[in-house]
Amino acid sequence: MVLASIVGLWFCYFILSTLRAQMFDFGFEQExxxxxxxxxxxGILITIGFWLILRLFDRQPLWAKIAAALLLSLPVAVLMAQANQLAFADMQEQMLERLNEKQALKFRRDDHGDLLVEVPRPDVGTLDPSAETGGAQMITIDRQPEQEVAWQQLAELSFARYFMLLAWCALYLALLTGEKARAAERREGDYRRAAKAAELRSLRYQVNPHFLFNTLNSLSALVLTGKNDAAERMIQTISVFYRRSLAGDPTSDVPLRQEFALQQLYLEIEAVRFPQRLKTDYQLPDNVAEACVPGMILQPLVENSVKHAVATSTSQVTITLSAREEYGRLLITIADDGNGQNKSTQQGHGIGLANVRERLEARFGEEASIVSGKVEGGYATHIRIPLIGQERTGNE
Incomplete structure (x- = not known):
């Protein structure tokens, strides 16, 4: 961007100078x-060198950058003026020759650098018969010392280049400030994403210790009661469950069918504890099976249903996991037909529900909602989130 601004500056100078020459018809267009x-x-090369020097002040306060631009622009402007004089040094004599061709006067310089003009001698006629006629008369135009004129031209050109450089410095400082602002925004965005990912990981890993504690208790009960075959099946199911649940990135989304399958494994493990009391029902239409949800998002809710409906009941309890599209959004429901206790007042249920709510808020913000409470014949939790049709990774 900076290089483009330098090239653009001198391109504009080239175009405007060319148009000015065309308007005033200086001649020697090609030369x-x-x-x-x-x-x-x-000018481009000198300005690039000037920019490389200014970069040394990029980390300094704004006032220091402005002071550096004001001071350093002066010698750079003088250098540009000298380069310009060198480029046009041989054009002055050519312009005098051109003027000689167009005028009846003849211009030349003597050895001292004075400008000499040869004009035709006037014909005095009868006023002075003895006067000479014909030939040419030489007129000497005194001028300032050559060195003084050269310095004056250099000063005027340097002054013009100085303000030209200051204009570019203002543009450069604006670009630098804008880039720093964008870099700060990127760093802030990276920080927020990192903090969000850390929060999601923390909430995700809160799930596994609770589940591990319950499953180990169940496994211990099977071993103590001599149900070795059931214990072996439970160990295999636990192994599959953990392999699937720990394989992915905790901040990633997974297809809803995969989340349902994971909860099915969990409920199969719990069914070993409650073979007569736990019944399951899964309702997953094909049109939402590939919708993406945060991984393990249903685990705390399903665990709550087992803990507060199945474990506290003496009769059969059905846990239902269902999903459907609702007005362009995804609605997921975890319900049970247990004894209808006010689970929200129980500590375990409150922790699990808060965990899910915080994860949904971290992932979707205000676009997600979760409602939990009593329903006719049991208890239900409804999750509404945006309907995302493809897997979204944690790095997105």
Whole structure:
């Protein structure tokens, strides 16, 4: 971007200078065009060098950058003016020759650098018969010392280049400030994403210790009661469950069918504890099976149903996992037909529900909602989230 601004600056100078020459008809269009291009190229190279020096002040306060631009622009402007004079050094004599061709006067310089003008001698006629006629009369135009004129031209050109450089410095500082602002926004965004990922991981890993505690208790009960075959099946199911649940990134989304399958494994493990009391029902239409949800998002809710409906009941309890599309959003329901206790007042249920709510808020913000409470014949939790049709990774 900075290089583009430098090239753009000198390209504008080249175009405007060329248009000015066309308007005033200086002549020597081709010669001036080539030298103007050479002066512009020299200006680009000098400005790039100036930029490399200014970069040393990028980490300094704004006032220091402004002071550096004001001070350093002066010698750089003088250098540009000298380069411009070198590019057009041989054009002055050519312009005098051109003027000689167009005028009846003849211009030349003597050895001292004075400008001499030869004009035809006037014909005095009868006023002075003895006067000489014909030939030419030489008029000497005194001028300032050559060195003084050169310094004056250099100063004027340097002054013009100085303000030209200051204009570019203002543009450069604006670009630098904008880039720093964008970099700060990117860093802030990266920080927020990292913090969000850490939060999701923390909430995700809160699930596994609770489940591990319950499954180990169940496995211990099977071993103590001599149900070795059931214990072996439970160990295999636990192994599959953990392999699937720990394989993915905790911040990733997974297809809803995969989340349902994972909860089915969990309920198969719990069915070993409650073979007569636990019944399951899965309702997953094909049109939402590939919808993406945060991994393990249903685990705390299913675990709550087992803990507060199945474990506290003496009769059969059906846990239902269902999903459907609702007005372009995904509705997931975890319900049970247990004894209808106010589970929200129980500590375990409150922790699990809060965990899910925080994960949904971290992932979807205000676009997600979760409602939990009594329903006719049991208890239900409804999750509404955006309907996302393909898997979204944690790095997105």
């Amino acid at each position: 001036l065009l080539g030298r103007r291009a050479l002066a512009s190229l020299a």
